[in-house]
Every structure is written in structure tokens, then in C-alpha cells.
Amino acid sequence: MRRVEHVMGFPVSLRIDDEDVPERAADAVFAWLREVDERFSPFVTGSEVSRHGRGELGRHELSEDLVEVLGLCEHYRLATDGAFDAWLPGRGFDPCAVVKGWSVERGAQLLRASGVRRFCLNAGGDVVVAGGPWRTGVRHPERADRLCATLELTDGAVATSARYERGDHIIDGRTGHPATGLLSMTVVAATLTEADSVATAAFAMGAEGVEWAASLAGCEVFAVVTGGQVLRTAGFPVAGEMPAAA
Template sequence: MGTVFSFDVRGGDPGAVRAALDDAVAGLRRADAVFSTYREDSQVSRLARGEITVGECDAEVAEVLGLGAEAERAAGGWFSLRYAGRLDPTGIVKGWAAERAARRIAAAGASGVSVNGGGDVQLLGAPEPDRPWRVGVSDPLRPGGLAAVVSTAGARELAVATSGTAERGAHIVDPRTGRPARTDLVSVTVVAPRLTWADCWATAAFARGAQEGLAWLESLPDAEALLITADDEVRCTRGLAAHLD
């Protein structure tokens, strides 16, 4: 998946939680082997070339493709499972894999789990009783600065995902043209219960641009967002304040 994952795990039986953590890490490595578009022998690469069918792939492939198709419908075509006409589920795999890893660890009895995949975070439970998780949202126009701090106060699960140009340049593609999205935004951060969707929605909203992206995000249930334009204007969905520290 071309990124670094980090874990912060609290509570639970040490042996059970350690085993679940090891299993989660192995699952991330397996996801990379299955879904990588850079590996010629990955199942997704072979599927894209027509060498195998979805039915011949691991069950996770059908799951991810199904979720991706759902994201395409919800985003009105502003999210895609294809790049340059070729199957490429990269836009959904990282969020899905990080969320799945977090839930595996929580299911083993951990009272608090944070899984960070390249800056996109799935949070479950709490780090300590009466203390929420907090996630800083980087300011893309002020290196080292923060645009906001998101808190899980009042929520047992929350995800924070950001799409933009600050870290990787113009890498987000407009599905309609196949070219880098021409947008007035520099970043979109989405807060939602599940990282699978938060990551997809941030990407789709960025491609839409500030006005259309904000209006679309307002229409989504259980999703709030912070958008920053190239003119240093900050726009937020109406319910975002409830998640800010």
C-alpha cells in the first residue's frame, strides 16, 4: 500500500491483544501482497490483466470491489476503482485495511485502539477512562502547524482521513478525465465512524472542489469535514464542531 502503519493499543489481556496485533500486522502485509498494483504477481494485477476471475481471488478481493462499487455510486462517479482504464482499488484499500486491523485488535479485548495508515486514522474505544483519543489535522499551508484537533469525546469509534496535495502533490485524479483533479482545494479532512468511507469521501470531495464538495459532504450521513482552499479559506460542515477539541 506504499505507506507506514502505526499502532497504539491500550488495555485487554496482554497475550490475547499481542496475538491480535500480530494477526493485524500479518493482515496488512497480506493485503499489500493481494492488492498492490505495483506487483505483477498480485491478485489485483492478475485480475486486471484478465488472467484470473474475482471468484479465483481471495474473498477479500470481492469484498473490496463491492465496497468500491458502493463508493462509486454514493460519490456520483467522483470516486473510481479504475485508473487509466485499468482496475485499481488503491483509493479504498488503505482505509479498509487499517479499519479491519483496528477492529481485529478491539475484538481481542483491547479497550482502546488507534491504527494510523499514512496519516489516516481509525480510532476505537479510548486510551484511558474519561480521556478521548485526539488527532491533529495538519495545516497544508503552514508546515508543522495544525488546522484543527479532532476528539473522540462521546464516540466509541471515529476515523479521520485527509486527501490533498501537501504530501504527494497532484496525485488525485478526476475520474471523468483521467487527469489530475483541477480543484481550488489543498486539503479535505473527513471525520466519520469508519475509515473505509472517510478515506473515500475525502478523495471524492477533493476532486469535486470546495463548493460542490462541501455541499455533497453535508448530504452524507455520519460524515463531517474540514476543507481548506488554496486561498487559505477554511470551510466546514455544520456538524464538525462537535468533533473538535
């Protein structure tokens, strides 16, 4: 089974290699992601996230899901000494950096609960897989037609934060300015919740974020710093590699 839909502002593709998988397994994933888009988008005026950002909801009125997202945001704010911050002055509350990975990981959990054993769920380049091996590429941060690495995963997730798709959209909360020092940060972890959050938080920290991410248990890192130097942890699951320097 293969399906692609545009949800949350980017293409989401699902491939399931099990035989005789009911269509409702995929239906549940995309229904959940559409629900997330309505409830957690800071760009939807009436979403729960927007209402919370405007102070319209008391703590007792928040859904369990939003409480979980708020907890993740606070965890990474503290862990990065404020470099990662969902509450930036002049921008309002924007938890998208956490919500994307968290929601897609929840989608993967729905697949597992339906009995799906072998799948690849790709949300705008951030990927969670099961029943591999699966191969995925890490895009060269300065050359759209090249990869700087190919990695192989059996079960787990990989996420990349970079400037090549959306420009300087990741802000260092300590300075209020776009993060510098890294061209791209790729993180492999057991869940996409962690991989995506750590990749964004590390990118916000700049060059120092590489060592921070690498120090986290269960995280493997592939980073390209400004100038083209590649830094990676020994356990990063590289299956084949091309040089990252221009």
C-alpha cells in the same frame, strides 16, 4: 503497548492502552496489513489486484475480499458521477484509495475481536480509535509545521486527502486530470473504510465534493479550499483550532 511498522508504503503505528494485552493481538494486525500489501497492491505484478486488472481472473476466481473492494469502488464511482474511479484510462486498475481505509478498519476489527478496548491505529495519518478520548491534528495543507485543527474522538475514524504529501495524485475521473478546487479534505466517520473513501472521493470532485460529503449521514467534514477558506460541518469534533489561511 506501542508498535510501528512500515507497511503498504507508509508508517503504521499502533498504541494500545489496555493492560496485559497479548502481543499476538498486535501481531495479527500487522500480519493482516502485510497480507493486504501482497494481495491488493497494483504495484505487485502477481497480486490479485494486478491479475484482475489484466483480466486474468474470472469473477468466480476473485476472493470475497476483492469482491467487497470492487463493490466499494463501484459505489463511490456511481455516487460521484465518475469523479472517483479505480479504473482510469492508461493507469489500469488501482483501488488503493479504498483498500487503505478498508484494510486498516479490518485491523481495528481484529483488535476488538481480541478484546482490546482502548487503542489508536494510525496508518500514514488516517486514524481509527476506540475507548477515547483521543486527540489528533489536521495538518495545515500549505504549512508542514502547523495544524489547522485538532479534533477529539472517542470511537471512530478520521482520514484526510490532500496534495501536500504526494502532489496531484488524485485524479478526477470525469476529466482525467488532477483534481483541483481543494487543498485538503478531512472526514470523520464511524469507520475508516468510509472516512478514507469519502475523503478521497470528495477531493476528486473538487469544491463540489464538500457539500456532497457533508450530506452523507454520519460524516463530518473539515475542508480547506484553494485560497485557504475553511468549510466545516457543525458536528465536526474540533477540540482546538488554528486558522487555515496562509
